[in-house]
Amino acid sequence: MRFLDWIHRARFGVWQILPLTPAGAGGSPYSPLSSFAGDTTLISFDSLADAGWFDGTDVAATLAPRPWSTERDRPALRRAWAHFGERADRGTRGDFEAFVEDRTTRAWLEDWSLFIAIRRRLRNLPWTEWDPALARRDPAALRAISMELTDEIAFERWLQFVFARQWARVRHEAHSRGIAILGDLPYYPAHDSADVWSHPALFSLDSSGRPRRIAGVPPDYFSATGQLWGNPTLDWSAHRDEGYAWWIARLAAHLARFDAVRLDHFRGYESAWEVDSGSVTAADGRWVEGPGRDLFDVARARLGDLPCVAEDLGEITGQVRALRRTVGFPGMSVLQFGFSEGQEHHRIDRIEPNCVAYTGTHDNDTTRGWFEALAAEERERVLEQLGAVAGDVVPRMIERLFASAAHVGIVPLQDLLDLGSTARMNRPGSIEGNWDWGLPVSGLSGATADRLAGLISETKRRPSPEG
Numbered sequence: 001m002r003f004l005d006w007i008h009r010a011r012f013g014v015w016q017i018l019p020l021t022p023a024g025a026g027g028s029p030y031s032p033l034s035s036f037a038g039d040t041t042l043i044s045f046d047s048l049a050d051a052g053w054f055d056g057t058d059v060a061a062t063l064a065p066r067p068w069s070t071e072r073d074r075p076a077l078r079r080a081w082a083h084f085g086e087r088a089d090r091g092t093r094g095d096f097e098a099f100v101e102d103r104t105t106r107a108w109l110e111d112w113s114l115f116i117a118i119r120r121r122l123r124n125l126p127w128t129e130w131d132p133a134l135a136r137r138d139p140a141a142l143r144a145i146s147m148e149l150t151d152e153i154a155f156e157r158w159l160q161f162v163f164a165r166q167w168a169r170v171r172h173e174a175h176s177r178g179i180a181i182l183g184d185l186p187y188y189p190a191h192d193s194a195d196v197w198s199h200p201a202l203f204s205l206d207s208s209g210r211p212r213r214i215a216g217v218p219p220d221y222f223s224a225t226g227q228l229w230g231n232p233t234l235d236w237s238a239h240r241d242e243g244y245a246w247w248i249a250r251l252a253a254h255l256a257r258f259d260a261v262r263l264d265h266f267r268g269y270e271s272a273w274e275v276d277s278g279s280v281t282a283a284d285g286r287w288v289e290g291p292g293r294d295l296f297d298v299a300r301a302r303l304g305d306l307p308c309v310a311e312d313l314g315e316i317t318g319q320v321r322a323l324r325r326t327v328g329f330p331g332m333s334v335l336q337f338g339f340s341e342g343q344e345h346h347r348i349d350r351i352e353p354n355c356v357a358y359t360g361t362h363d364n365d366t367t368r369g370w371f372e373a374l375a376a377e378e379r380e381r382v383l384e385q386l387g388a389v390a391g392d393v394v395p396r397m398i399e400r401l402f403a404s405a406a407h408v409g410i411v412p413l414q415d416l417l418d419l420g421s422t423a424r425m426n427r428p429g430s431i432e433g434n435w436d437w438g439l440p441v442s443g444l445s446g447a448t449a450d451r452l453a454g455l456i457s458e459t460k461r462r463p464s465p466e467g
Contacts, residue, residue, distance in 0.1 A: 001173050003444065008177040010449040011456045015174060016182040016262070016410050018362060020167070022116075024190035027435040028426075030264060031190040031231060033116070035250050036108035038163035045076070047166050051092075053083040081158050099161045107249065108194075113156035114142065115194035117149040126192040128209045135209055137198070167257065182309065182410075183258030185250065187265035187272075188215050188231035196232060199246055202239055203232040204274075213274040216282035217267075220314050221340070222363060223429035226273075226282030233274045236291050244291070244298050251299055251306070259307065262356075263329070266310035269295065270320045296327045309356050313337075330407060333357040335397055336370050339382050348385075348400050357406035359397050359415045362425040366414040367394045369421030394418045398452075402459040409461065416452065417443050 007015055022039045024031035029039075048054040054076075088096075099105060115127070122130060133141035146153065174181055189195040191211055196203050204212045211232035219226045239247060254261045263269070268290055275285035300306055310329040312320060324331055333355050338346035351357050359367050371382060371393045383389065388396035394415055401409045414423040414437070426434045456462055 001170075003439075004170075004173050004177055004179065006444040006449050007179055009446065010452040011462055012452075013178060013462055014180050014182055014408055014410065017184065019184045019186055019264075020257070021186070023435065024193070025230075026431045029184075029435065030186045031188065031229065032186055032193065033190055034108070034112050034194045035186070035189050036253050037112045037116075037160055037194070038167065040077075040159040040163050041073070043077070043159070043162055044166055045073075045080075047169070048080045048162070052087050053080045055079075055083070077159065078155065081155055084158065095165070096158065096161050099164065100157050104249075104252070108253070109157060109160060111198040112160070112194045113153045114146060114149070115197055116156050117152040118145060119192075120152065121149060127197045128192075135197075171257075180259040182260050182262060183254055184262045184264060185254050187263075187268045188229065188234070191230065191232050195246070202235055202242075202246055204235055205232055211277045214277050214279070215268075215272065215274060216285065217265075217273050217314055218285060219283055221337070221343075223282075225429070226285070227429050228275065228279065228282040233272065233288065236289070239291065240294070244295050247295060248299050248302050252303055255303065255307070260309065261307070262309045262311055264311050266312045266324065266329075266331075267314055267316060267320055270317070270323045292323060293326050313361075330354045330356055332361075333406060334359075334361060334364065335401055336360045336364055336367065339378070339385065348404055351404045351406050353405045353407055355406050356408040356410060357401055357404055358410045358412070359394075359401055360412060362412070363428050365421055365424050366412070366419050367397055368415075368418055369424060372420065399455060399459070402455060402461050413439060413443075416448065 019029040020039055021032035022034055023029045024033050206212050213233045215231040215233050216228040271287040271289050273285050274288050308329045310324045310331050312331040333346050333351045337343040386396045398411055423437050425437050
C-alpha cells in the first residue's frame with residue numbers, strides 16, 4: 001500500500017486509473033477481452049503469500065522484472081491455487097463459493113471462464129477460428145468442452161475471486177486514507193472477447209461472426225487519418241430491444257468496483273464513427289446515431305445515481321454537449337489542448353466548474369515531452385500564458401490546474417514526476433510500444449509528496465489538515 005500512502009501524504013483525494021479489465025491486442029485496456037472480468041496479471045503475489053497460499057520459494061521465483069506476464073506467472077499461480085485448496089480456512093472457502101454462485105457475478109463469470117479456457121487451449125486462436133460449433137455456441141459442443149476443461153475453468157474462476165478480493169482490499173485501504181477511485185469504462189470490447197462471443201446479436205457481425213463494420217474516429221489532432229480501432233460496432237436496436245441489459249450490467253459492475261466511472265468515448269453515446277470492415281484507415285466512414293439519453297434514463301431507473309465523468313474529447317458537436325448537460329455528467333478539459341488554435345475551451349482561464357481538468361491524458365505526450373516538441377514560437381506563447389520559464393513549465397502547469405475553476409483536477413503520474421516523452425503511455429493510431437510504462441520504484445519521494453501537498457493546500461483544493 002506504499003502508493004496509497006504516498007497519495008495520502010501528497011493530500012490527493014481522487015485516484016484515477018485505467019480500465020482494470022483484461023487488456024486486448026497490443027496491451028490496450030480500451031479493447032478488453034471482457035467488459036466484466038478483472039485483469040489477473042495485476043494479482044499481487046505478496047498478498048497470496050500473506051494469505052498463506054504461496055510459499056517463500058514461490059515468491060522468490062516470481063520476482064522477475066515487470067510488467068506481469070500471464071504465461072510466465074501461470075505455473076506459480078497454479079501452485080497458489082493448490083495451496084488455497086489445502087490451506088484456506090472454511091470462511092475463505094465459503095467466500096469463494098459465494099463469489100462463484102452470486103447471481104450478478106455468475107452472469108458473466110461462466111462465459112468468461114469458459115471463453116478464456118477454450119482460448120488458452122487453442123493457443124489464443126480468435127473465437128471466429130474455433131470449431132464452428134464452439135464459435136456459434138452450440139449447447140452440446142459447449143457441454144462437451146466444459147467437461148474437458150473442468151479444471152481450467154475452475155482455475156479461471158478462482159483467479160477472478162483472488163482479483164476481486166485483492167481489489168476490495170485496495171479500495172478499502174484507499175477509503176481509509178480519504179481517497180476515492182475514479183475508474184474507466186471502455187466504450188467497445190475487443191472483437192475477440194467473451195462479450196462478443198457470448199452476445200453476438202448485440203454487435204454488427206456477419207454470419208461467420210466477423211465484423212461488418214468497425215469502430216474508430218475520424219481525422220483529428222491525434223491522427224491525420226483518424227484512428228481505426230478494429231472493434232465491431234454496436235447494434236443499438238438490439239440493445240434497446242433487450243432493455244440495455246448488457247450495458248446496465250456493465251455500468252453496475254463498474255460502479256460496484258469504483259467510486260465513480262469515466263465513460264470513455266462519450267461521443268459515441270450520441271453518435272459513433274464507423275467504417276466498412278477491411279478499410280485501411282478511418283478517414284472514410286460515417287456517423288451512426290447512438291442511444292442518447294435513453295440508455296442513461298433506463299440505467300438510472302435501474303441503478304439509481306450514476307456518478308460518471310464524460311470523456312468528451314475529439315470532434316464534439318452541440319448535440320454531444322447537449323447530451324452531456326442533459327444527463328448531468330461533468331466533462332473533461334485538457335490544458336495541453338488549450339494552447340492550440342481552435343481549442344480555446346480548454347484554456348486554463350475558460351475551464352468550467354462542472355468538469356474534470358487534466359494537464360494531459362494517457363493519449364497525450366507527457367507535459368514535458370509536449371512542451372519540448374513545440375516549435376520555438378509556440379514554446380514562447382506557452383511560457384507567456386503560464387507566466388513560466390522553460391525549466392518550470394510542468395510545475396507551473398500543475399499549479400495553474402489546481403488553481404482553476406475545475407471541480408476536480410487530475411495530473412498523470414508522469415507529470416507529477418516531470419518525466420519526458422519516454423514515459424508516454426499511449427500514441428493514438430500506433431499499435432506497438434504502448435501501455436508498458438511503469439512507475440519507477442524510486443519515483444515516490446517524500447519531498448515530491450510534500451511539495452504537492454503544499455500546493456494543494458495553497459490552491460485550496462482540499463482543506464488544510466489543521467482546518
